Amino acid sequence: MGCIMQNRRTDLAVEASETTEAIAGIISENHNRDGFPVTLVSVTNHSAAEKLGKPVGKYVTLELGKLKRREQGAFRAAVYALAEELSELLRLNNGETVLVAGLGNRAISPDAIGPEAVQNIIVTNHLPPSGNYSRLRPVCAVEAGVPGTTGIESAALVRAVADSIKPDRVIVVDALASRRFTRVCTTVQLTDTGIIPGSGVGGSRAEISGKTLGVPVIAVGVPTVVDAGTLACDVLEQAGITDVPELSDFGGMMVTPRDIDESVADLSRLIGYAINLALHQELNIDDITMLLG
Numbered sequence: 001m002g003c004i005m006q007n008r009r010t011d012l013a014v015e016a017s018e019t020t021e022a023i024a025g026i027i028s029e030n031h032n033r034d035g036f037p038v039t040l041v042s043v044t045n046h047s048a049a050e051k052l053g054k055p056v057g058k059y060v061t062l063e064l065g066k067l068k069r070r071e072q073g074a075f076r077a078a079v080y081a082l083a084e085e086l087s088e089l090l091r092l093n094n095g096e097t098v099l100v101a102g103l104g105n106r107a108i109s110p111d112a113i114g115p116e117a118v119q120n121i122i123v124t125n126h127l128p129p130s131g132n133y134s135r136l137r138p139v140c141a142v143e144a145g146v147p148g149t150t151g152i153e154s155a156a157l158v159r160a161v162a163d164s165i166k167p168d169r170v171i172v173v174d175a176l177a178s179r180r181f182t183r184v185c186t187t188v189q190l191t192d193t194g195i196i197p198g199s200g201v202g203g204s205r206a207e208i209s210g211k212t213l214g215v216p217v218i219a220v221g222v223p224t225v226v227d228a229g230t231l232a233c234d235v236l237e238q239a240g241i242t243d244v245p246e247l248s249d250f251g252g253m254m255v256t257p258r259d260i261d262e263s264v265a266d267l268s269r270l271i272g273y274a275i276n277l278a279l280h281q282e283l284n285i286d287d288i289t290m291l292l293g
Helices: 013-018 046-052 074-090 112-118 155-165 227-239 260-279 285-292
Strands: 028-033 034-044 057-063 096-101 138-143 169-178 187-191 215-228
Touching: 013 028, 013 034, 013 046, 013 057, 028 074, 028 096, 028 260, 034 074, 046 155, 057 074, 074 155, 074 187, 074 215, 074 260, 074 285, 096 112, 096 155, 096 285, 112 138, 112 169, 112 187, 112 215, 138 155, 155 169, 187 260, 215 227, 260 285
Parallel strands: 096 138, 096 169, 169 215
Antiparallel strands: 028 034, 034 057, 057 187, 187 215
């Protein structure tokens, strides 16, 4: 008998596909982007989506081991790699407006990826579209917060801003939950399906997607926690222990690394810089550092 849990929580499509048998309509491809391993999981039909538990669309997972190990030049290389993958999902035309929304609670480190990333976004929608600013795309940014601090659903706030700004694309950034602790703070997932905030930790809120906003939505997420019961299962399996009774959900307990503050700061900066490069392709990392002051 294997280690059994009713719900091994994960927001990562690559992990969900690893824990299921082959499903028709799910295509997994691997490639390398500037020295970083990338996995593309494509969910191509509704039957496959139902079995996997993920909407139809593309899910790109970029492995950031080199950045976690702080190898020389890893941050710069990771920024360009992530920007290139993001650009392929966005498929932007010249002059199109983009809204970047940071989801989460900045007062709680594992949930602060979204708000912190927004602090690294170059906002330009308020600037005159001429002179020194003519090469910059119109970009807006908003911190959506969480209902516990705003009293408003994140999706409602993002929808209200989108209705006012009328962007051509929306990028949402949020913290995720992983099934495997080795992927916590070492991967970034991009998807063109949008996001349901809090789904990985059992607190699903309203969906933010092309269906709800009326424009394409790209979600950028980093796993910062792992469910305790899920972690226990994986640890037991890695130890070769298979005869284990069914595990409970450990009361919804989530586990995060002890260096989470440092990891969130690094990854938020990485995501912000990568979004800037994807939106303003004439800029480089040095330009972004200067413009952010």
